[in-house]
Amino acid sequence: MIEAKDVSLTYQDGTQALKDVNLRIKAGEIIYITGPSGSGKTSLLKLILGMEYPTEGHLRVMGQSMVKDEEDNIRKLRRKIGPVFQEFKLIRGRTAFENIVLGMRFLDFTPKEIIENSYMALERVGLKHKRDSLVDKLSWGESQRVAIARAIARKPSLILADEPTGNLDLDNALNIMDILTSLRDENTTVIITTHATHLIEDKEEGTFIRIQEGRLKMERRGVEAYE
Amino acid sequence: MNKRAYNLAYFLKESKTLFKIDFLSNIFSIISIGLILFILSLVLLGWRVSSYVIQIVEREGEINVYYDLSLQEKDINYLMEDIEKIEGVSSTSLVSQDEAYNRMAEILGKEAGILELFDENPFTPFIEVKIHIEEVDSILDELESMLGIDYIRDNKNIIDRLQNILIILKVLGVLALVAIGVSTLIVVSHIIRQGIYNNRDQINTLELLGAPDIFIGFPFILEGVFLTLLGGVIAFILLKLVLGLGYSKLFTALPFLPLPAEESLLIPIGIFILLLSGLLGIIGSLFGLAKDNEKA
Numbered sequence: 001m002i003e004a005k006d007v008s009l010t011y012q013d014g015t016q017a018l019k020d021v022n023l024r025i026k027a028g029e030i031i032y033i034t035g036p037s038g039s040g041k042t043s044l045l046k047l048i049l050g051m052e053y054p055t056e057g058h059l060r061v062m063g064q065s066m067v068k069d070e071e072d073n074i075r076k077l078r079r080k081i082g083p084v085f086q087e088f089k090l091i092r093g094r095t096a097f098e099n100i101v102l103g104m105r106f107l108d109f110t111p112k113e114i115i116e117n118s119y120m121a122l123e124r125v126g127l128k129h130k131r132d133s134l135v136d137k138l139s140w141g142e143s144q145r146v147a148i149a150r151a152i153a154r155k156p157s158l159i160l161a162d163e164p165t166g167n168l169d170l171d172n173a174l175n176i177m178d179i180l181t182s183l184r185d186e187n188t189t190v191i192i193t194t195h196a197t198h199l200i201e202d203k204e205e206g207t208f209i210r211i212q213e214g215r216l217k218m219e220r221r222g223v224e225a226y227e
Numbered sequence: 228m229n230k231r232a233y234n235l236a237y238f239l240k241e242s243k244t245l246f247k248i249d250f251l252s253n254i255f256s257i258i259s260i261g262l263i264l265f266i267l268s269l270v271l272l273g274w275r276v277s278s279y280v281i282q283i284v285e286r287e288g289e290i291n292v293y294y295d296l297s298l299q300e301k302d303i304n305y306l307m308e309d310i311e312k313i314e315g316v317s318s319t320s321l322v323s324q325d326e327a328y329n330r331m332a333e334i335l336g337k338e339a340g341i342l343e344l345f346d347e348n349p350f351t352p353f354i355e356v357k358i359h360i361e362e363v364d365s366i367l368d369e370l371e372s373m374l375g376i377d378y379i380r381d382n383k384n385i386i387d388r389l390q391n392i393l394i395i396l397k398v399l400g401v402l403a404l405v406a407i408g409v410s411t412l413i414v415v416s417h418i419i420r421q422g423i424y425n426n427r428d429q430i431n432t433l434e435l436l437g438a439p440d441i442f443i444g445f446p447f448i449l450e451g452v453f454l455t456l457l458g459g460v461i462a463f464i465l466l467k468l469v470l471g472l473g474y475s476k477l478f479t480a481l482p483f484l485p486l487p488a489e490e491s492l493l494i495p496i497g498i499f500i501l502l503l504s505g506l507l508g509i510i511g512s513l514f515g516l517a518k519d520n521e522k523a
Binding site: 092 | 230
């Protein structure tokens with residue numbers, strides 16, 4: 001699914017976000033990435049989504065080489081990914097439902113499937129009653145859940161969730177974690193970054209990556225650890 | 228529901244939203260485009276009218292031959308026979324002094340009373356010679372060498388002048404078409420770029436979700452076509468008003484001027500302007516989108 005070999009990322013202002021990252025993630029895995037603010041968590045997700053390109057090393061996502069020359073193919077690759085952005089990136093002036101539908105219109109779904117998936121996703125994040133609310137009017141936590149609903153409605157092969165629980169209370173945060181981890185059962189690879197380590201420390205399965213100053217430390221728990 | 232129809236509804240709604248976001252600026256653009264296209268339609272109108280007039284004048288090509296008034300009727304008949312033998316002459320007919328008077332009275336219409344100021348009929352008889360206009364030069368050469376002819380009045384000068392005007396109008400038409408095309412493209416592409424700038428967050432999000440360029444750009448193309456088509460409709464309405472007003476004035480002032488029917492001008496020019504406006508809308512929008520991609 002994802003293969004990184006000696007990947008480094010240095011921004012134009014000279015900041016080194018990631019250094020010599022080596023990573024191999026298989027389909028259906030769940031990965032929790034933790035680390036302090038500015039450690040490189042978001043940068044790693046940006047590389048995987050093709051928002052940034054490695055300045056050194058090689059990165060492949062679902063067989064796609066992540067280099068600038070492959071921009072068109074990377075755009076196509078994104079259709080198989082469900083991103084949940086830290087700042088949500090919801091489209092203002094549209095309802096929660098319209099935001100979810102808009103993320104699927106150009107995918108291989110029929111109109112009926114688009115509508116059904118959107119309803120189901122809203123229901124899954126507990127926002128069915130807010131379907132016709134403008135996203136501008138939603139609370140921070142509700143907006144975050146709409147962003148998650150948009151990602152899961154797309155039925156992607158890979159979910160990239162950047163701090164998906166950052167603005168939620170504990171109950172909602174645990175609920176969202178459960179939703180995201182349950183996607184594993186649908187053979188979706190899920191990568192979650194979080195600084196809330198208390199939400200994942202008792203997880204028995206998954207790959208746990210700690211990023212510190214751009215370098216990775218990996219630990220595998222549960223079934224994957226023995227493969 | 229079909230996926231394309233499903234998305235078309237979205238594209239229409241999006242272009243409506245884009246239009247609303249920059250409402251005033253869009254309204255001014257529509258008016259500007261409408262006026263620009265109206266100028267083009269006026270040039271086209273002049274072009275078509277003069278082409279028509281030249282065609283009529285050429286089709287009705289005739290020369291008036293004023294003979295020596297001392298000629299007897301028998302000599303006049305001989306002269307007419309000789310003229311008919313010239314290559315390019317299709318027929319001749321004698322116009323008497325009275326008929327010449329009546330013709331002028333008919334042309335002058337309400338103003339014919341002016342002729343009554345003359346004590347005697349001021350017109351002279353002449354031979355009306357119907358010709359093929361392309362042979363006019365050789366016919367004139369032959370007529371000038373004939374005896375018994377005092378004066379020949381041809382409308383070659385008028386045709387030459389009209390043809391010169393037509394050439395000027397054609398050049399003006401092409402220049403106007405180019406200038407209007409370029410200015411409309413600039414206006415439309417600027418509006419589209421403004422729309423892209425206003426919606427850059429949405430575009431960026433859609434790109435990150437993997438939306439293809441055509442999906443992102445289609446509402447902008449629709450908006451561009453919508454702007455120019457509305458401009459085209461304004462130009463068409465103005466043209467109809469001006470044509471209606473101009474025709475009624477012209478017919479009153481110059482009733483003998485051969486003008487084409489109003490509909491035969493309005494419909495083809497109107498269709499051309501509307502098609503052109505749509506085309507310019509598409510090209511302008513694509514240009515705006517292409518410039519944005521380059522920048523990205």
